[in-house]
Amino acid sequence: MASSTPPYSINTSKPHQSPHPNPKSHLHKQQKRPHRLQSSPSMLSSSSYNSASSAHGKFLTPSSSTSLQSHHLSLPLLGPEFRRSRTTKVISKRNLSSPRTYFSQTRSASAAAVDITARLLCSSLDDIQGLKGILGSFQHKLKIPEDYCFVLHELGNRDKCPPKALAFFHASIPLMRNSTEKGKLLTAVIGILGKLGRHDLARQVFDFGLSQGFGNTVYAYSALISAYARNGLSSEAMSVFSLMKASGVRPNNISYNAVIDACGKGGVDLEITVGFFREMLQNGICPDRKTFNSLLAGCSHAGRLEDARILFDEMIDLGIGRDIYTYNTFIDVLCKGGNMKFAVEVIPDMLSSYIQPNVVTYSTLMDGYAKLERHDEALNLYMEMKSMGIQLDRVCYNTLLSIYVKSGRYEDITRVCEEMEVIGIDKDIITYNSLITGYGKQGRFDIVSYLIRDMREKGVASNVLTYSTLMDIYSKAGMYEDAANVFFDFKESGLKADVVLYSSFIDVLAKNGLVKCAVWLLDEMQQIGIEPNVVTYNTIIDGFGKSRFFVEGGIGNGMAGGKANCNQIVRIFGNLTKDIIQPMVDVATKKSEDLFCILGLFQRMIQQRVKPNVVTFSAILNACSRCDSFEDASLLLEQLRLFDSFVYGVAFGLLMGCRDAWLRAQSLFDEVRCMDNSTSSAFYNALTDMLWHYGQRRGAQQVVLEGVQRQVWENTWNEFTLDLHLMSSGAAQAMVHSWLLSMSAIISKGQKLPQVVSILTGWGKHSKVTGASPLRRVIQTLLNSIGAPFHLERFNIGRFVSPGAIASAWLRESGTITLLLLHDERSQPSSPLTLLPSLQALQL
DNA sequence: CTAGGGTTAG
Incomplete structure (x- = not known):
């Protein structure tokens, strides 16, 4: 065709995905056409993933860099020393040995430990003296330190109240007889706080342990790394890992597994993650099945199907073996790439290894179908799971709810909520956010308000997604003032903003034609280190010319050159909802200022290497329609050329009435x-x-x-x-x-x-x-x-x-x-x- | 120390 390869690909892939655009296509939609298979079509051609034809030993030698493989890990992941230094059996056995569980701890706990736990569970938080009293009366019966660790775990698992666990820890520390015992308690409390999402408190208590001289252990460091890992804070995890080494504490396999896990979850570049893995090998520490499972999860996060498959195969070759985590993670990789056909074909593989699919397997697959909008197939799996007698857990219920929300099966939402109630599964923040989306879409703002109150009563904390969701539903309903108030509430919440939150609010502003305000917010987000993505930009571009209300003194003039100011925005929205219609000082001036803003945005997009997609083009075309003159529109359209000369050629050609443009238009339309x-x-x-x-x-x-x-x-x-x-x-x-x-x-x-x-x-x-x-x-x-x-x-x-x-x-x-x-x-x-x-x- | 769930533009 008449096109040269555009400098940017047109696609609507989510920014966090790593797209592999089809080079032949200008327009590419990730959600519908998963790219993973396109980049290497033969990858899973065999139904058996560990077939002889697969990539045996690819991890052992640098792969020959063919064009198809060049983006895969070409790494000598496992050096020859790894092969020699271990027998596969040892590793397999180690993995098969029963893990230390909560159950074994329960058995080691004394009756007194169970009693004091019960007492503490019903005691109130603010009563520190009471806590000390209870501890005093049980003290002589409690085994040090096992019972204390047991109580901590119980408080973490059942009470889910971080301050109480922390208070118990501090009250118990003086009772420990030496650093080792104190260290055990410290490790336990760090782990619990991490589990409860309070990595901040975990860090505090870790620092306390260090300062008191019992925190400089491999256990405490590993626990803290894991606490960060759980909460997706990979850079913190990595810096603790460095700190550990700098403090002369040698990481063991648990430390390495934890940091690798953190990297995988936190979206760290896979090469860096693998770097830890290599370091582990160099230091003579044997990776085990969990290491591999975490690496696999890293591949999943990075969307690197081919690497995942290589790892998946290598686990057998290296005698590591696969477990339910391995299979479920691998299925997840396939689902994330939208390759449902292959994902379901893993099941027979599992069965032949005597591993039964569990609730995680099913919810992964259900979600995979749901992401492709294949809701019926997702629900079929749900039925199948039920018929297998597999009990749904909270995650699975949430998956199911999101399917009902997406497919608009609102009556089923109520049913599922009742079912959860009956079974005794508490709603968590994800449940609430889904429900808010669902009822918001139906315009049931009464229920939305109820849900927010209910959350507060039940002690479920809102997160940044709650706020973005609320802004979205209010905005979609035209309740812009409510949407704006959500943003201001957020600022007082102390939560950390993200790109979606800002984009949502920017959308609210843009929908009201407040292009300048939107750009201030863009500045603000960048100042606090949040990078805008293509959605952010598309939103603002789309706001051009949408002004449908007038503000005293003009929106631009009163705040020209200033920063985004909450009060001013509040005032604007106040006027909006009060339907105050005052003559703008100069509508034309505002429009040309806005046009100038938009032109500036294109430059920023290019500077920041944000790739436009087809939505950007639609937004530009819509902005053209709202220009006051053909000249302005041409100027705007001209910017399209920066992004894609082909699409520009078609749009401009049609605008100018060139009959020849129709041939190219045809191929654009097909794309x-x-x-x-x-x-x-x-x-x-x-x-x-x-x-x-x-x-x-x-x-x-x-x-x-x-x-x-x-x-x-x-x-x-x-x-x-x-x-x-x-x-x-x-x-x-x-x-x-x-x-x-x-x-x-x-x-x-x-x-x-x-x-x-x-x-x-x-x-x-x-x-x-x-x-x-x-x-x-x-x-x-x-x-x-x-x-x-x-x-x-x-x-x-x-x-x-x-x-x-x-x-x-x-x-x-x-x-x-x-x-x-x-x-x-x-x-x-x-x-x-x-x-x-x-x-x-x-x-x- | 390992697996699955919720949000934004058109």
Whole structure:
């Protein structure tokens, strides 16, 4: 095609994924077309993953760097010394030995330990004296240190109250007889605090141990590394690991496993993670199955399917063996890549190794299907799991809930909640966030408020996702002031913001045309070290020209050059919701300032190497439609060239009425069609709107027909019914023309129209007021202007109807066809003029 | 010391 490879790929992959764009494609949608298999199609061609044809020994020698493999780990992961230094049996056996469990600790605990635990569980927190009293009365019966560790574990597992565990620790330390015993208690409390998500307290108590001279042990360091690992704080874990070595404490295999685990979870570059692994080998410490499982999880996180498969195979070759964790992690890698076919094929493999799939296996697979929107298959697995007698746990319930939320099966949400209640599974923050999303989507803000109160009562702490979710649901409902208040509440929460939180609030601002405010927020987030991603930018670009309210003194002027200021934003939103409509000082000035802002954004995107995707293009096209002049729009469109000359060529060509652009447009349309419906229809809507807006009405019509041919808008076009509810106003208007023309063609062939022909506009997707659909008004105006004999149905204001006979008579009138035919304001001569097939079919 | 779940643009 006429394109050179664009400097950026067009895709809508999530920023944290590592895309491997199909080099042939301009447009690429990750969610629907997982890329992992594309990069190496033969990778899993055998149903047996450890077949002889697989990559034996790849970890032992640097892999030959073929183009397909160059992005895989080409590493001598295991040097020859590893092979010699161990027999596979020793490692296998070590892994098979029963792990030290909570159960074994329970057995070692004395009756007194069980008693004091019960007492402490019902004692109140603020009563430190009481705690000391209880401890004093049991002291002589408690075994040191085992019983104390047992109590700590119990408090952690059952009470889930970090301060109480901490208080018990501090009260118990003086009772320990030496550093070793103190160290054991310290390790226990660090582990518990880490488990409870309080890595901050874990660090404090660790530092306390160090200062008191009993913390400088391999156990304490490992526990702290693991505490950070659990909470996804990989850099902290790595720095503790360094500190450990600097303090002269030699890491053991648990320390290495913990740091490798932290890296895998925390999204550390896989090469760095593997670096720890190599170091481990160099220091003569044997990796075990957990090491490999953690490495595998690292591959999963990084989306490196091929590396995961190599590891998965190597585990057998090296005699490490696989366990349920190995299989589940590997299945997860496949699910993350969307390769469900292969993911389910792992099950027979597991069974032949006498490992039964468990609730984790099922929830992984269910979620894999759900991510591909294959909800039915996900629910089938749920049924299968139930029939196998596998009890759902909290994670699995949450997975199920998210499937119901995504698929809009709201009545099932209630059922699942009741079921959880009956079984005695408490909702956690993920459950609450899902429920908030679900009920928010239904507009049940009463239930949302109840959920927030309920969380507070049950002591479940909100997290940053709760706030982003709330902002999103309020924003989608047009409750912008509520959305803004969520952001200000967040600032007082003391939680750490992330890119999604900022993007959500920026979206709220952008939806109200507050482009400048949005850019201030962009600055603010960068100042506190949060990098914007393509979503952040797309959101702002899309906000251009959306201003639908006026503010005293103008939004720009009052705060020009200043920083984002909460009070000012509050004031703006206050005015917004009070419907204060005051004349803007100069609307045109604001718009040109905003345009300037947007142009600056493109530069920032390029500087920060944020890759635009098809949504960026849609946003730019929409922004063009909102420009005050053709010149401004051209200026904006020109920026598209920086990103992708091919897409630019098509858009600009169509805008200028170049017939030649249609050939390239065809291939662009085909690429867009490979993406999911909402993504592609948004692009068609944006492109059509721009063409329509700038007078290229025949061009707009052609784009719409291309879309119809490719079924971009589901079931939009029937012979006698037109459903416009998924279309933008330009697209809808172009569509009405085409549809009426096609009916006219039908009539001219001698066919009769049915009793009633109708046009559906829906009620408007994001309209604040029911029935106040802008689309409906646009269509009404259009129908009036051409004198089409349609009227709104009495009890369905989203539907225009006309008796077939009347429509037919109107279409037969002499001037009607002329009215319906669309023309371009600009056209440029083309080399052999060809009518598009879609237009020929309509005999236009 | 190892596995699975929740959020953003169109």
